[in-house]
Amino acid sequence: MANIIDTLGRLGQTSGFFGLFSDWRQIVMIVIACILLYLGLVKKFEPLLLVGIAFGMLLTNLPFGNMYNPELWDLYIANGTNVAALSPELQAFIAEHGFVFADGIVNLTFTELIHAGGLLDIMYIGVKIGLYPSLIFMGVGAMTDFGPLLANPKSLLLGAAAQLGIFVAFLLAIVIGFPANVAASIGIIGGADGPTAIWLTSKLAPDYLAPIAIAAYSYMALIPMIQPPVMKALTTKEMRETKMEQLRPVSKTQKVLFPIIVTIFTCLLLPSVAPLLGCLMLGNLFKESGVTDRLSDTAQNALMNIVTIFLATSVGATARYDRFLNFQTLAIIVLGLLAFEFATCGGLLLGRIMYRVTGGKINPLIGSAGVSAVPMAARVSQKVGQEANPSNFLLMHAMGPNVAGVIGSAVAAGFLLAVFGG
Amino acid sequence: MEVTSTGPALAISKLTFGEGVLYAILGMLVVFFALVLIMAIIKILIKVTDKKKAEPALAAEAPVEVPAEPVKRDDPAPGSAGDIKLYTTDPKDAAMIMAIVADALGKPLNELRFKSIREIKE
Numbered sequence: 001m002a003n004i005i006d007t008l009g010r011l012g013q014t015s016g017f018f019g020l021f022s023d024w025r026q027i028v029m030i031v032i033a034c035i036l037l038y039l040g041l042v043k044k045f046e047p048l049l050l051v052g053i054a055f056g057m058l059l060t061n062l063p064f065g066n067m068y069n070p071e072l073w074d075l076y077i078a079n080g081t082n083v084a085a086l087s088p089e090l091q092a093f094i095a096e097h098g099f100v101f102a103d104g105i106v107n108l109t110f111t112e113l114i115h116a117g118g119l120l121d122i123m124y125i126g127v128k129i130g131l132y133p134s135l136i137f138m139g140v141g142a143m144t145d146f147g148p149l150l151a152n153p154k155s156l157l158l159g160a161a162a163q164l165g166i167f168v169a170f171l172l173a174i175v176i177g178f179p180a181n182v183a184a185s186i187g188i189i190g191g192a193d194g195p196t197a198i199w200l201t202s203k204l205a206p207d208y209l210a211p212i213a214i215a216a217y218s219y220m221a222l223i224p225m226i227q228p229p230v231m232k233a234l235t236t237k238e239m240r241e242t243k244m245e246q247l248r249p250v251s252k253t254q255k256v257l258f259p260i261i262v263t264i265f266t267c268l269l270l271p272s273v274a275p276l277l278g279c280l281m282l283g284n285l286f287k288e289s290g291v292t293d294r295l296s297d298t299a300q301n302a303l304m305n306i307v308t309i310f311l312a313t314s315v316g317a318t319a320r321y322d323r324f325l326n327f328q329t330l331a332i333i334v335l336g337l338l339a340f341e342f343a344t345c346g347g348l349l350l351g352r353i354m355y356r357v358t359g360g361k362i363n364p365l366i367g368s369a370g371v372s373a374v375p376m377a378a379r380v381s382q383k384v385g386q387e388a389n390p391s392n393f394l395l396m397h398a399m400g401p402n403v404a405g406v407i408g409s410a411v412a413a414g415f416l417l418a419v420f421g422g
Numbered sequence: 423m424e425v426t427s428t429g430p431a432l433a434i435s436k437l438t439f440g441e442g443v444l445y446a447i448l449g450m451l452v453v454f455f456a457l458v459l460i461m462a463i464i465k466i467l468i469k470v471t472d473k474k475k476a477e478p479a480l481a482a483e484a485p486v487e488v489p490a491e492p493v494k495r496d497d498p499a500p501g502s503a504g505d506i507k508l509y510t511t512d513p514k515d516a517a518m519i520m521a522i523v524a525d526a527l528g529k530p531l532n533e534l535r536f537k538s539i540r541e542i543k544e
Binding site: 149150153154156157159160163164166167168170171174175177179180181183251253254257258261262265266269270404407408411412415416419420 | 435436437439442443445446447448449450452453454455456457458459460461463464465467468471472475
């Protein structure tokens with residue numbers, strides 16, 4: 001009888017319910033994960049990503065599951081460091097898992113990491129080495145039509161101006177007191193491009209991956225609410241009513257040569273941007289070449305879907321209660337919103353200048369689409385333009401700055417990595 | 423607010439506001455430079471490919487000296503032809519249906535006239 005009671009007691013202590021009440025923050029995180037699931041499933045806020053992120057968050061905060069161990073990744077990052085120089089928590093983690101490092105120097109390999117880690121640690125390897133964001137970019141490239149950009153190359157200027165949000169948020173993060181690498185990762189939220197934000201943050205500030213990814217994707221979903229007030233405040237009704245001329249036709253040769261030439265020149269200019277831009281342009285070449293339809297189809301459907309599952313779940317898993325619930329997360333959420341607003345301002349202000357310079361031929365509203373968030377931001381330009389003038393069709397004109405914004409945010413990420421990547 | 427990263431091996435540096443401003447300006451300049459470079463490349467690409475396309479056409483026309491004749495141009499038709507009435511049909515669905523019909527007929531959308539679209543529910 002005593003044995004049975006003892007067994008039941010031990011069973012109770014190893015149960016997740018027992019562990020759940022050891023730290024109240026776990027319960028808070030489970031509630032947050034459920035709220036995010038609600039937003040994704042019911043409110044349809046970027047559901048393809050948010051559902052995976054929220055579920056990963058849920059899994060990582062269920063006690064005793066050991067599906068994701070951030071300490072392992074801290075050790076991996078600490079490779080080459082003396083064990084004695086590590087934090088007491090990490091030293092305790094090494095002792096608990098029985099890691100033995102030659103000469104007391106941390107040397108954790110992926111093999112050891114896979115043996116000691118949980119399922120989500122294994123998935124996270126793809127984030128850590130930058131594989132998933134690059135593959136997602138390949139799919140994005142296979143789905144993107146650069147025709148509007150080729151028809152109106154001036155759109156690139158608007159895509160560049162809308163990167164203002166990245167650098168304003170970076171500056172604000174510096175003012176608040178974030179280190180440079182974290183400030184750069186926060187700033188990239190203003191690029192309104194989830195894979196770029198994840199790619200840069202996993203390299204510069206992996207501890208902040210969850211709040212930055214969640215902020216980036218949440219605000220992308222909220223663009224129809226975030227942008228219109230700024231668009232209306234920074235333009236006059238006369239400007240919003242401007243009808244633009246029909247775009248010139250673009251030949252197939254131009255569409256095929258574009259990804260090749262852009263890859264050569266941009267990657268020569270900024271080699272650190274090669275993984276993202278290279279994959280984006282490869283995907284686009286699959287689409288435009290006309291001889292690799294099967295590859296294009298795989299990149300934009302099967303591959304994209306598989307990678308999205310891995311990416312979203314493993315990014316959500318990084319939101320463990322002891323690393324997510326703090327003032328910094330709140331600051332990142334606020335800075336992310338400001339980054340989006342300033343990005344919109346940047347595009348609109350240059351749009352206004354172009355409106356003046358061209359004698360009213362360019363509708364400044366297409367500038368706000370330069371924030372990336374393809375094609376949501378372009379749709380918002382179309383909607384606000386049509387509110388001012390029902391016969392206004394800005395969608396295709398806005399797609400130019402929109403895809404230029406994708407290139408612009410990738411270049412900005414490459415710059416930040418080159419400067420703060422150490 | 424004092425913020426530190428828990429990632430132990432990352433090079434963590436604090437920047438002053440002035441340094442931050444310099445990096446921000448430099449970053450914007452790099453982004454503009456890269457995209458202006460791409461813009462220049464696109465313009466050259468358009469010039470080269472359009473010129474190549476025009477050359478064979480000119481070569482074919484050169485031997486025959488034809489008196490100047492008004493060239494027939496495919497000017498785009500006016501934006502729309504009349505109003506369309508939608509009955510229990512979403513504007514997005516209507517736009518898609520019109521695009522499919524235009525594609526199937528091989529005619530530009532602005533040369534067709536749609537009077538009404540109605541969803542038939544069984």
